[in-house]
Amino acid sequence: MSDPVDRLNAALEDRYRIERKLGEGGMATVYLAEDLRHKRPVALKVLKPELAAVVGGERFLAEIETTANLQHPHILPLFDSGEADGFLFYVMPYVEGETLQERIEREKQLPVDEALGIATAVANALQTAHDAGVVHRDIKPANILLSRGEPLVADFGIALAVGAAGGSRLTETGLSVGTPFYMSPEQATGDQVLGPATDTYALACVLYEMLVGEPPYLGNTAQAVLGKIIQGTPVSATTVRRSVPANVDAAIRKSLERLPADRFTGAQEFAKALADPTFRHGEQPGVEVGGVAPTWKRAGVAGWALAAVFAGVSGWALLQPDPVVTPARFESPFRAGQQPLGPIELTPDGSALVYVGGGGGGSQLSQLWIRSWGDLDARPIPGTDQARPGLDGGQIGISPDGREVAFAIGSPGPLRVVPIAGGPSRTLVGSAFNASWSDDGWIYFSAGTGGISRVPANGGEVERLTELAAGEFAHIHAHPLPGGEAILFQVLRAGDGSDSETWSLDLASGERRVVTPGSRPRYTTSGHLLFGTADGRLMAGPFDPDRLEITGDALPVVEGVLTSALRGDVAWSVSANGTLAYWSGQPGGGGFEFVWVSRSGQAIPIDPGETFEGNSGNFGMRLSPDGSRLAFSQGQDNTDIWVKVMPDGPISRVTFGEGREMLPSWNPDGRSITFRSERTVEGDSLGVILGGLWTRPADGTGEAELLFDGFDAAKGVWSPDGEWLVIRRAGFDVASAEAARDILALRPGIDSVAVPLAATGAFWEQAPAISRDGRWLAYSSNETGRHEIFVRPFPDVDSGKWQVTSNGGVNPVWAHNGRELFFANPGSREMSVVEFTATTTTFGAGPATRLFTIPSGEFRFTGLGNDDFYDVALDDERFLMARAYREESGATSMVILVQNFFEELKVRLQD
Numbered sequence: 001m002s003d004p005v006d007r008l009n010a011a012l013e014d015r016y017r018i019e020r021k022l023g024e025g026g027m028a029t030v031y032l033a034e035d036l037r038h039k040r041p042v043a044l045k046v047l048k049p050e051l052a053a054v055v056g057g058e059r060f061l062a063e064i065e066t067t068a069n070l071q072h073p074h075i076l077p078l079f080d081s082g083e084a085d086g087f088l089f090y091v092m093p094y095v096e097g098e099t100l101q102e103r104i105e106r107e108k109q110l111p112v113d114e115a116l117g118i119a120t121a122v123a124n125a126l127q128t129a130h131d132a133g134v135v136h137r138d139i140k141p142a143n144i145l146l147s148r149g150e151p152l153v154a155d156f157g158i159a160l161a162v163g164a165a166g167g168s169r170l171t172e173t174g175l176s177v178g179t180p181f182y183m184s185p186e187q188a189t190g191d192q193v194l195g196p197a198t199d200t201y202a203l204a205c206v207l208y209e210m211l212v213g214e215p216p217y218l219g220n221t222a223q224a225v226l227g228k229i230i231q232g233t234p235v236s237a238t239t240v241r242r243s244v245p246a247n248v249d250a251a252i253r254k255s256l257e258r259l260p261a262d263r264f265t266g267a268q269e270f271a272k273a274l275a276d277p278t279f280r281h282g283e284q285p286g287v288e289v290g291g292v293a294p295t296w297k298r299a300g301v302a303g304w305a306l307a308a309v310f311a312g313v314s315g316w317a318l319l320q321p322d323p324v325v326t327p328a329r330f331e332s333p334f335r336a337g338q339q340p341l342g343p344i345e346l347t348p349d350g351s352a353l354v355y356v357g358g359g360g361g362g363s364q365l366s367q368l369w370i371r372s373w374g375d376l377d378a379r380p381i382p383g384t385d386q387a388r389p390g391l392d393g394g395q396i397g398i399s400p401d402g403r404e405v406a407f408a409i410g411s412p413g414p415l416r417v418v419p420i421a422g423g424p425s426r427t428l429v430g431s432a433f434n435a436s437w438s439d440d441g442w443i444y445f446s447a448g449t450g451g452i453s454r455v456p457a458n459g460g461e462v463e464r465l466t467e468l469a470a471g472e473f474a475h476i477h478a479h480p481l482p483g484g485e486a487i488l489f490q491v492l493r494a495g496d497g498s499d500s501e502t503w504s505l506d507l508a509s510g511e512r513r514v515v516t517p518g519s520r521p522r523y524t525t526s527g528h529l530l531f532g533t534a535d536g537r538l539m540a541g542p543f544d545p546d547r548l549e550i551t552g553d554a555l556p557v558v559e560g561v562l563t564s565a566l567r568g569d570v571a572w573s574v575s576a577n578g579t580l581a582y583w584s585g586q587p588g589g590g591g592f593e594f595v596w597v598s599r600s601g602q603a604i605p606i607d608p609g610e611t612f613e614g615n616s617g618n619f620g621m622r623l624s625p626d627g628s629r630l631a632f633s634q635g636q637d638n639t640d641i642w643v644k645v646m647p648d649g650p651i652s653r654v655t656f657g658e659g660r661e662m663l664p665s666w667n668p669d670g671r672s673i674t675f676r677s678e679r680t681v682e683g684d685s686l687g688v689i690l691g692g693l694w695t696r697p698a699d700g701t702g703e704a705e706l707l708f709d710g711f712d713a714a715k716g717v718w719s720p721d722g723e724w725l726v727i728r729r730a731g732f733d734v735a736s737a738e739a740a741r742d743i744l745a746l747r748p749g750i751d752s753v754a755v756p757l758a759a760t761g762a763f764w765e766q767a768p769a770i771s772r773d774g775r776w777l778a779y780s781s782n783e784t785g786r787h788e789i790f791v792r793p794f795p796d797v798d799s800g801k802w803q804v805t806s807n808g809g810v811n812p813v814w815a816h817n818g819r820e821l822f823f824a825n826p827g828s829r830e831m832s833v834v835e836f837t838a839t840t841t842t843f844g845a846g847p848a849t850r851l852f853t854i855p856s857g858e859f860r861f862t863g864l865g866n867d868d869f870y871d872v873a874l875d876d877e878r879f880l881m882a883r884a885y886r887e888e889s890g891a892t893s894m895v896i897l898v899q900n901f902f903e904e905l906k907v908r909l910q911d
Contacts, residue, residue: 005021019032116275329899433445579898635660641653676692676694710754780811809824834849
């Protein structure tokens, strides 16, 4: 039992039950757990193993006792602490809300009065702790929780307990506590004895950041930040933001004095100064005053302090620069509801990742997110709703200064540009997919006719650059080279990308020529060309941007990169400073197994060792009415319907069309399967899809029969009596970017026209499900502003309507017992159930009960509600799901971050 959660649950089985990981900080990993004795949610924090090894269990627990009795309205209390199976843990209340850090990141500057209220409340909490002899030592926005607008200081005294218990061993091992932007000078220089003035200093930094939008001392490295802190150069919030009162600015400056003796005597004195309009301190910023030490003396003090830092007097590990730059790899899991669903792109400085993710339960199905590597949480980028998910959805273009992002809605769809920090957007063209941004102000994109075009980033005339030649399917992933004289791009010769090539285009002469087989070309500042292969490898070779050719052997540098199902290119991005991010694994291309998942979330393979080939979306799975067979679709560019005899029987193919067949559902008699079949319009380079609903015997014999010839018919489900075929339309108005998903129904052989059941035209009505007794229609709709589950009588849908969920819901499935309805939450990835009662005319549902969280990057779940990613066993106790196949290595799919990748690149290409 090597998994930490399993070990902790086993060791704490009579006290706590861990539900999921919430995040990870510098000292501890945080889990959401249930306090079994008191029936309440708690935050259970587990000390990092390397820190626990240095600190020691007995000493840590003895020291933490001193903080357990702190009581103040703005101090988050300590519930419990202990040691379990080698883990040191402590328990605090689980608070719904956000951290001050999240608030600042979202709003940049807070209103002055609100910032002062937060700082005053925290100062009073600090005074209570200081009176009890407890110094926090790690005050920062991330440790201040906002619950119903009131601040709560978290992790109070934990840093003290760690520091006191670890003693000199922390310094010897290079470990310490504190966050550089908020460390006092005495903390930065490694003083072992820290007083209340350290906390007041940090709080002043926090207040400055609330007012200005950034900490008082910034730098590109930890050394630069701490160097400025030690020097103590005066700062002023008023000079940056004129609305900051003079007394507030003076109180901040006094709290940021380099010497503790020059600061306030206590946190309460700081709070009083914030409320006193007459308070002043020193001279106005930027004016030399009498009594200041001579330049040589101040320089000497600063020089001594910096020497102490760089000599290792500070115990903070990041102050010890490595003598040799080495690559470093990190797994970068994302919190529930924040997982990437499609393209990823690093910012130019490599400090953050922009990607397509879910809509977070809002009206949009997907949007762009940004995840800074310094933060535990990602945040949605305002104004980017309906960015297309799926790795076939193209690429994201980020401006050279990292302030704006270009993306396409749909594939193709409008090309938009929005500020990453939020602000007005602009639409550049009406039909595009893929986007990349050159350093000379052009945005390159794949046009609706298949070639490459470009448009000025601020808007203007579109310039056509390439036309498709004979045998070419599309031109995608344009990559402008430095200087703006040439571009690289990918030529697709097959829809699945199996025959992709990288070409160059000289913009002056118009000459284009093949550079190498491969996809998604990128020229790096290290002088290499990176490109992908359809089998999931990232290749690299030396490249001459003037001659537009590879000058040496191209070798594989990364294996096992996620490959797009429809375009065949690998999912990765590299920044100018040598940071690499890529999706590992193959969750959409041959690495799935079917599993039974219990109501508590435990997964067991149905047929161990048997796998099937998934794809990027809409593959669907459905059990036959008697549960003896499973219909599902598999494949990449040419998806077909297959049937498996449950649980460990053979698999046979049902459809053999040239297009994609998907989203199977069983006819009521269990003998035939209804499915969506697609075909491509001949002569269309982008592969415009026409659809229709067909049925065919489940044994694959006989001819398929057309049931509904709607071009956008995406899914069909039968009423239990076989009379009605309920249809979900799939549409998208490219010009207006409006959704057009509706639910219709017809009686095959009787009706010539389908009648609307849930069809607003402006919202997404999808995932229709008919109850086992045929009396009720469940579906999801975003008409309220987020996707929720609704129920209507069937087929007389106008006689009633009930909203079943209130916190988000997609993919409803009726239980066989006639009293439960299952669904998934698109934001939190939680599977839930509601119990219901029904009469002939009314329907009543109880509150939702959470069952388990669908693991990110492992279980198939898009969160969009448009695919059948699960079904329910006849006993209603198990869920049929698809999980990325894990061999003995246990590897799963996730984003991998590689720092200093160029160093690795040089070594690999030299070998």
